[in-house]
Amino acid sequence: MAVSAQYFDGQSAKNQTVSVLEDGTNLRFSGDETPSTVWTISGLHAVDPPSPGQPYRLTHDDKPGARLIIRDGNFIATLVSRSSHLKGGYSKSDLSHIFGWVLGGLAVVAALGYITVALLPDRVAHMMPESWRNRVGKQMETSLVDNARACHSPAGDAALGSMIGALAEGTPELPPISVHVYDIPILNAFAVSGGNIILTRQLVETADAPDEVAGVLAHEIGHVFHRHPEAQLVRMEGVQILASVFTGSSGGDTLTSIAGLAALLQYSRKAENEADAYARETLTRASIDPIGLKHFFEKIVKLEGESKKVSGSFAALGNLFATHPGTEERIKEITPLPAGITAKPSLSDEQWKALKSICG
Ligand SMILES: [Zn+2]
Structure with missing residues (x-):
């Protein structure tokens, strides 16, 4: 079943309302101002782990700057239950990303930052x-x-x-x-x-x-x-x-x-x-x-x-x-x-x- 979501194309600050469908392999979405788009589920990344009542933000390998923001709890649950890499946080592929960064000198700071913001947002805020x-x-x-x-x-x-x-x-x-x-x-x-x-x-x-x-x-x-x-x-x-x-x-x-x-x-x-x-x-x-x-x-x-x-x-x-x-x-x-x-x-x-x- 299609659900409504918000889409930012990563280029303009515009927030577009889109309708999203999921078929087990792909997410398909389109809207009045968004042409029909297909994101493979394997290329999706959760910006942050799904959390009850919170909007769930996804991005895709093909368009790292773009964001798809979904609020429908059932839709999110179905998507995440089928694709464990969408649980966010410390999936295997995320960890390998972090280790990839660590190799790059300055990126150590980013890795530490990632761990910090994942665990201690209140402390960081202060x-x-x-x-x-x-x-x-x-x-x-x-x-x-x-x-x-x-x-x-x-x-x-x-x-x-x-x-x-x-x-x-x-x-x-x-x-x-x-x-x-x-x-x-x-x-x-x-x-x-x-x-x-x-x-x-x-x-x-x-x-x-x-x-x-x-x-x-x-x-x-x-x-x-x-x-x-x-x-x-x-x-x-x-x-x-x-x-x-x-x-x-x-x-x-x-x-x-x-x-x-x-x-x-x-x-x-x-x-x-x-x-x-x-x-x-x-x-x-x-x-x-x-x-x-x-x-x-x-x-x-x-x-x-x-x-x-x-x-x-x-x-x-x-x-x-x-x-x-x-x-x-x-x-x-x-x-x-x-x-x-x-x-x-x-x-x-x-x-x-x-x-x-x-x-x-
Ligand atoms: Zn309040």
Whole structure:
């Protein structure tokens, strides 16, 4: 049965939707903008090992720069069960590749890098230089917002600054962040590399109280603190991304397309729990009531059932729970401020009004 997939031809940054069929020997795919293509299964390589719930990225000997990104779990399972070399990681042929590199002097570094990124993406994420994290983060932000307008107003910008200040109240070691609101027609928030955080206009306008936005912001700062975006970059781009630290080049297709970024920013349940825990602690220390975040999550669950389908390039990003999975248990975990702590509003009424209307 044919399944839908994303295809990057390795030449343009364009993300093409294709339909893929598998017949035991070949993968055949084509799409509106992709001519009919045949990739032999024996020539396929998994960019990273298949992992449940994660997109599976394939490349081919004939076209090493191209990527085919498949999300259909059954399709992936069938393909991998028939072709053990597609399990990724340390198959025999991959190992012989590594030994081939090792013969080439400098390539020792690449082999070590490969092993490092295969085993320790979280550790590697914490070792990345600040300048690199920022440069890549800016690029991710630019690609993700896809020419959407950055919303600014003097009073709105000041209110956002106050909110960050209120969050930092009890946590002076808050990681450096840069927060922007963009006029994007989905309800979501993203932390990308280097502490850059994106809030959408719809998110700000859907919130009924400043504590709701502060809660989401605290959660995104949790992703920044734990370097989740950077770890995902290492996980998905592998040694390519390490090479880019040294060469100053950018990462691959995931950095330049919304679909690639959507896959990259889809965190594991574990990462979501870590970001939630960070948010709970930060809010409590700042005396901001976490119930705001709870209300906001509950509202989104309700809206999800009624929401109109987003079309266009932002559809791949989905709403908050598409990129931040595990809704119901997560809502249950959010509890009010402990007894004895009096809640402080994260913004004054006037500041809240200014933030709500920052996009005009
Ligand atoms: Zn999250």
